[in-house]
Amino acid sequence: MTDLPTIADIHQAAERIASVVHNTPVHTCRTFDLSTGCRAYFKCENFQKVGAFKARGASNAVLSLGNEVTSVATHSSGNHGAAVAYAARLSGKNAQIVIPEGSNRLKVEAIRQYGGIIRPCAPGMRSRQSSLADVVRETGAAVIHPFDDSLVIAGQGTAALELLGDLPDIDLIVTPVGGGGLISGTLLVAKSQNRPVRVIGVEPATADDARQSFRSGTRVTIDAAKTIADGLRASIGERNFELIRTYADDIVTVTDEEIVTAMRFVLTRMKILIEPSAAAPVAALLNGRIADHGKKIGIILTGGNADPDDLPW
């Protein structure tokens, strides 16, 4: 693998996307700290452009393309699609978004609002990839992969860069793991600090490809995983596996029920809306899957695109 991103790529990404993404705020919650025995710092990417950290990676990748590229394409269960459409519009390109059927209604609507062209496909990674290949053949669009892409990984890493910039004494960062873009960028940032910063990923128990891969040392994929966390259904990519295998401290899992309870906890106590995928790290800490009492823990709340008309409780 020659093109794994580095910390230098993340600093470059931070500069490239500074004017098009938010430096999101960090919230705290006394009740959460009392419940878990840690001091938690929640990086609120639910307040990010397009309502998710995905704006970072997509903007970095799309803004890196030359003017001769007039069209971009991707497959996404929602947030990455909206992020690519957002970044494409900023750069005057058109965006073709392959979306598995059954995706979150609000996310599909957002893609449309950002001017993206929707290309429906059957659920599952194989179907997504073959539909995307069709679109590329047809339009010649440049593919912005949702996670297995160095520029995307570098963009996602800017969230942890901001978090450790604000709070340099954080001991551990916890992120959800879907395809692995966010945790990959986070690992590069954490491991470039001049003090130990651990990184633990959290997956739904039914989509634990990263955990199985991390434990076995071989990349495992799970096709069309069933979980309420629609952003975590994908299996980790090759670059992502490489970085997780090399640098991650652990991957733990939570149940869908724990995810829903955590999402409701955050809405009730912190007054902010997060989507199920974002609730996975919160659930892991509330249920003792990560025991780091007294430590300063950064939690990346990855997105807020849940449907207020269809909350899962």
Place this chain on the structure above:
Amino acid sequence: MTDLPTIADIHQAAERIASVVHNTPVHTCRTFDLSTGCRAYFKCENFQKVGAFKARGASNAVLSLGNEVTSVATHSSGNHGAAVAYAARLSGKNAQIVIPEGSNRLKVEAIRQYGGIIRPCAPGMRSRQSSLADVVRETGAAVIHPFDDSLVIAGQGTAALELLGDLPDIDLIVTPVGGGGLISGTLLVAKSQNRPVRVIGVEPATADDARQSFRSGTRVTIDAAKTIADGLRASIGERNFELIRTYADDIVTVTDEEIVTAMRFVLTRMKILIEPSAAAPVAALLNGRIADHGKKIGIILTGGNADPDDLPW
């Protein structure tokens, strides 16, 4: 009236409560700005201690009491009660809270969690006042009035002080009006600036005592007003009327349906939970009750204590 608060009282309050309340963040929302034609700055008091701006006024009043006072009391539909219980516990006093039956379940639970002693009463201002008098006779507690109190008004004014400190070029501040504590403090801050800052209050149409009072020049009260905005059912106090009559630019009204739509808009678009009372100013702007196109408008999102199990849509 000899004891109306002044801007000096608000500066004093800001110092007194600095270590026990949050300097809350200010959010923006592009979709809201596009819909309304203004540039809105949302002061997020839903992220305040006890989930509402009421922590400010109650803390200022309770922390002003000497150690010889061991007990405080108030009547409140919820947030002020929680705020008094919170401030009392900080100061090692006990708190007796008179609460009208039918109050928000979560708010009553919060009062209990902060160590407050619940005293139920029938709904309506008369019943609240007579129950509070009973409690005082029985316990000798010092009364912390929810709004008709100079220290409480001064404390509530600190929200606008922070907002104009962060954004000194705001043209207009919009607040909900219940008993009038928040708008009173806001008026004192706005009118002490060395440039014009307008202040407009918003009420539910069914609880428009402030609007009627402002228009007629005589204080009007409405007993047991029916509206989903449980924090706006009270009628304005004497000090509050005096300040509103003297300084307010206007009082406008919204329907309960508009309030619910605004609350849902804020959750969907801004990813934050606000309670119905807090949604009144948002509703007023979304429905063209306040037409200030192009202006910089500060909106105080007063609280976030809505029940995620019972959202009103």
